[in-house]
Amino acid sequence: MSDLTIGSMTDDPTESVRLDPRRFNRHTFWCGQSGSGKTYALGIVLEQLLLHTELPMLILDPNADFVRLAEARSGAPAAHAEHIAQSDIRVFRSGHGEGQKVHARYVDLSPAAKAAVLQIDPITDAEEYNVLLHWDAGAADFDADEMLREFRASGDPARVRLANRMENLQVLEWDLWSRGAGSVVDVIDERPAATILDLGGFDHPAEPKVAALAVLEQLWARRESRRPLLIVIDEAHNICSPEPRTAVERALTEQLVQIAAEGRKFGLWLLLSTQRPTKIHPNVLSQCDNLGLMRVNAPRDIAELADVFGFVGEDDIRRAQGFAQGQALFAGGFIAQPTFVQMGERVTEEAGGDVVVPLRTDPV
Template sequence: MTMLQIGTGLDSPTAAAELDARRFNRHTFWCGQSGSGKTYALGVVLEQLLLHTELPLLILDPNADFVRLQETRDSAATTSAEMIAGLDTRVFRSGPGRDDPLHVRYVDLSPSTKAAVLQMDPIRDAEEYNVLLHSEADAKQFDAAELVKAFRASGEPARVRLANRMENLQVLNWDLWSRGTSSVVDAIDERPRATVLDLGGFDHPAEPKVAALAVLEHLWARRQERRPVLIVIDEAHNLCSPDPSTEVERALTAQLVQIAAEGRKFGLWLFLSTQRPTKIHPNVLSQCDNLGLMRVNAPRDLAELAEVFGFAPEEAIRRAKSFRQGQALFAGGFIAEPTFVQMGERLTEEAGGDVRVPMRAI
């Protein structure tokens, strides 16, 4: 089955609304303001991909909205729900004390990313950068304290400065590092049906970005293997800003721009979800061939969408102002023609639903 039923026609409720699963080999942009039902509806599409394709999903999840992707809803006791529950879905959680922690190996990062983590410039900090470039450590034996101790004991000014930098920034104390244990990239290499990375529990604001960068770097380094994966980035503005301000953010944005421009032929396909198109780097946004649009009110955002996604009529995009929760416009390669859709029901639990106002009992 190549068609994914994701709801019904908004203007013809008896007609099924379907997306062509084969066309997720293009980058997809998913947009809707807060309260539009964007994350819930995204789950509907991901469930259908799990049911009807063998395409592995890698979900970068900043709000832990998809950590219950394998748990079926009580109201969805169907064969399809049972199929999803039986799939190989792996969830890695951020923060201390987790059973399945989201860890990456510091020593696996590229030299430029290590330097970005340490806020170093190859020209301005040439000597320290050079020490970092030529420092090697066994992933199974790596010990941050011993590394810093060795640098300091050497007496070499550049090594001592690098040791001071590592200690002052405290980056080697982050919960993100595996410290000799397994890395999440080891699991991703096995290509489970879905891998969910909960990015929201780290203490340092750079940790989720470095986690994402480590994974994307790894996939890009092995791109010649041409093993397809759909890289789903929820709240993508957190990782793909048009105005990155730190070295880590610049490195992460550059990697996403590269994947957007060249990753398609290697099977690295992006699925970006966010509230506003203006929050996404234009060199990534312009590479998207599929559009899922939910309620958006801001005139600037609607104008941007109409300009970037010329395959969707401007009047159709402007109709998004009147959408109710769960209503969407789909256009691009994965649907025969621009179509207004009432999204269907989820089979699995949404972990990050809105908090309700507590009401007084009468």
């Protein structure tokens, strides 16, 4: 077992800082405002996990920041580059570009999740919900057009209303659905070294959240297998809001709260990355035992972090207000004591670097 070298001490660049990989069997909170170097630094930790552990990772990637995790950077150590190249890293893309697609099966969703997607309330829309509850369709033979025809031909008013709802909302036309074919859930179940789901290219704003819900539901349903998985959620505020507004957001938040509270004993461990702690549901944030903190300026956020992560001194947390880009505080189970770090260099290519301002080559 090797510790994960992530950088050097801020007050002694000659001394390396290492994390204990065994302690990623606890939930981790990763925080830093825009421009702090949060995504680049997170990539360093994920690379180190690939290089020094056999812990499979699922990365929910809303901005396609990690889709090049399998590509070694020019100048990276040869041994590291070779290991990364040989690792089983699967990348699934959303949108209309090339590559394997993020696909899920509508029929695999729980009845409650199906209803959330269709904006069906179990009380207000009791008859339509009941149709969904008793509707049985196999993944292999599912055909959306045939289903709509059968519902309308049945003469059952509830089935007709459900068919109209599906058609009016155009839910069955989403690019997310595999329409009976393979699902990313099947791939994740194989436990590759890393499975990266680029969720940023879907046309409908609900599709990324439904994709995450489909995956998390199936992981929870299969939790008794106790097969370890680190679930990395970048820009986690999009998936784990403290104030979910839609039925899909509520279902997604409830599933994450359950995983945060009970998932550790089943080997389902979270790594949540976001800009502000106040944008994450408190019942998830409070379950995190590891902290990676980069620059955060807002006094409210500093106070929240000090309150939730009581094992870190408030003065240490306040130092985050003055961090330069790439500086971080690490604390919790994966490091012996709270430590201030200058993050190191990436091994792989960063896919989501900032867009630069174009300058004139012939200034006036």
